[in-house]
Amino acid sequence: MVTAKNPFKPTAGARPPMLVGRAELREDFAESISNGAGAPGLLSIYSGPRGIGKTVMLGEIEDEAIEHGWMVISETATKGLVQRIGAAVQAAKEEFIEGPAGRRITGFTVGPFSLESSAPEKREMHWRRTLTELLQELNSHGTGLLITVDEIHAIDRDNLAEIAAVVQHMIREDLPIGLAFAGLPKAVEDLLNEGVSTFLRRAEKYDLHSASIEEVASAFRQTFSESGVVATEERIQQLAEATGGYPFLIQLVGYHVWSQAVRDGHEVTQKALTAGLAKARRRMGATVVESAYRSLSVIDQSYLLAMAEDEGPSKTSEIAQRLGVTQVYGGQYRLRLLAAGIIEVAGHGQVSFAVPTLREFLREQPGYKAVVHDPLGGVTSAD
Incomplete structure (x- = not known):
């Protein structure tokens, strides 16, 4: 029977129907939960370029925690992070332990202990004490608490230091807590090197890469067939190769080719393949690629445009030469682009694009030939 809905989910952060190339990471986390307090995977950092599936990965381990009966607090590193975590811990303690008079249940989500409620205001106390009491009670029931924080590269350093200090104390007390972060690779690296918390340097670090073409082909084969x-x-092989193993592009290609195939009698014809891939690339350009590119300064854009002249990884020395600047000066742009997750290190003295289709997008920009043949176009500021 043909499914009525498209099985692919090409929306940033959306949970795809099949986790391509990430099953092993979820299994590692499940093993850590089974091993209990202090297991290495319960303190994790997931990093990777834009669209690689960091948010989706956090969602996967959250699901795994819930399946093991754990509570989950899911957050993003925006203003007021610590206050929100503290409030969530207090609400969880009241629901699971106290159940105070005056509480009114407003709704609930499927999953152990996942409940929304409104309660009377209470005097404030530091969330470390509240967290300790909650974890002691959860521990007595053979469960625990997972806190996840997305976009860690944007976190306030004081917030990070406080969260790390509190969680470290819980681990020393042998209490069942997990803490997982996700963020852009260079920014995460810089954050940990700042010395905000030596404790977080001991976290398990997972650099999320593209899935293998074989894994992608297997996923397409199964999804289309079902x-x-x-x-x-x-x-199937053409589809897989077109994605480069990039998770967001896997969903885009699958979505548009599947839609075209349904129109062509539920078969991936050459027409459906060509039209679907074209739509997927346009959508990739209009969402991930263009938004990332437009957010950069003109000088950083020029570095990317100079890279686009190469067919593969670019030598940083040659990029500086094309731009008419010293390698030290060009290194400033390189570092910013690495931190933004737009490019990645491809070997000693080499960089490559971290986002698929970016090279093709850049070559279509009006400034491409101008930058390649007229370095920086007279721009001399690195700001």
């Missing part, structure tokens, strides 16, 4: 869409092995 949804009643016919695709030859040759076209």
Whole structure:
């Protein structure tokens, strides 16, 4: 029976129907939960470029925690982070331990102890004490608490130091707590090197890479087959190779080719393949690529445009030469672009694009030829 809905989810942060290339990471986390307090995977940092699936990965370990009966507090590193975590801990303690008079249940979500409620205001106390009491009670029931924080590269340093100090204390007390962060690689690296918390340097670090083409092909093969869409092995391979193993592009390619195939009699014809891939690339350009590019300064854009002249990894010395600047000066742009997750190190003295289709997007920009043939176009400021 043909599915009525498209099985792919090409929306940032959306949970895809199949976790391509990430199953092992979820299994590692499950093992850490089973091993209990202090297990290495319960203190984790997931990093990778834009669109690689960091938010989705946090969602996966949150689901794993819930399946093991753990409470989950899911947050993003925006203003008021510590206050929100403290409030969530207090609410969880009241719900699970105290159940105070005056509480009114407003709704609940499926999953152990996941409950929304409104309660009378109470005097404030530092969340470390409240967290200790909550974890002691959860521990007595053979469960625990997972706190996840997305976009850690944007975190307030004082917030990070406080969260790390409190969680470190809980671990020393052998209490069942997990803490997982996600963020852009260079920014995460710089954050940990700042010395805000030596404790976090001991976290398990997972650098999320693209999935293998074989894994992508297997996922496409299964998903198309189960949804009643016919695709030859040759076209499955073409689809997989078009994604480069990049998670967000996997969903985009799958979504648009599947939609075209349904219109063509539930078969991935050459017409459906060509039209679907074109739509996927346009969507990739209009969402991930263009928004990332437009957020950069003109000088940083020029570095990318100079890189676009190469067919593969770029030598940083040659990029500086094309831009008419010294390697030290060019290194300033490189560091900013690494921190932004736009490029990545590809070997000694080399960088490459971290986001698929970026090279093609850059070559279509009006400034591409101008930058390649007229370095910086007279721009001399690195700001």
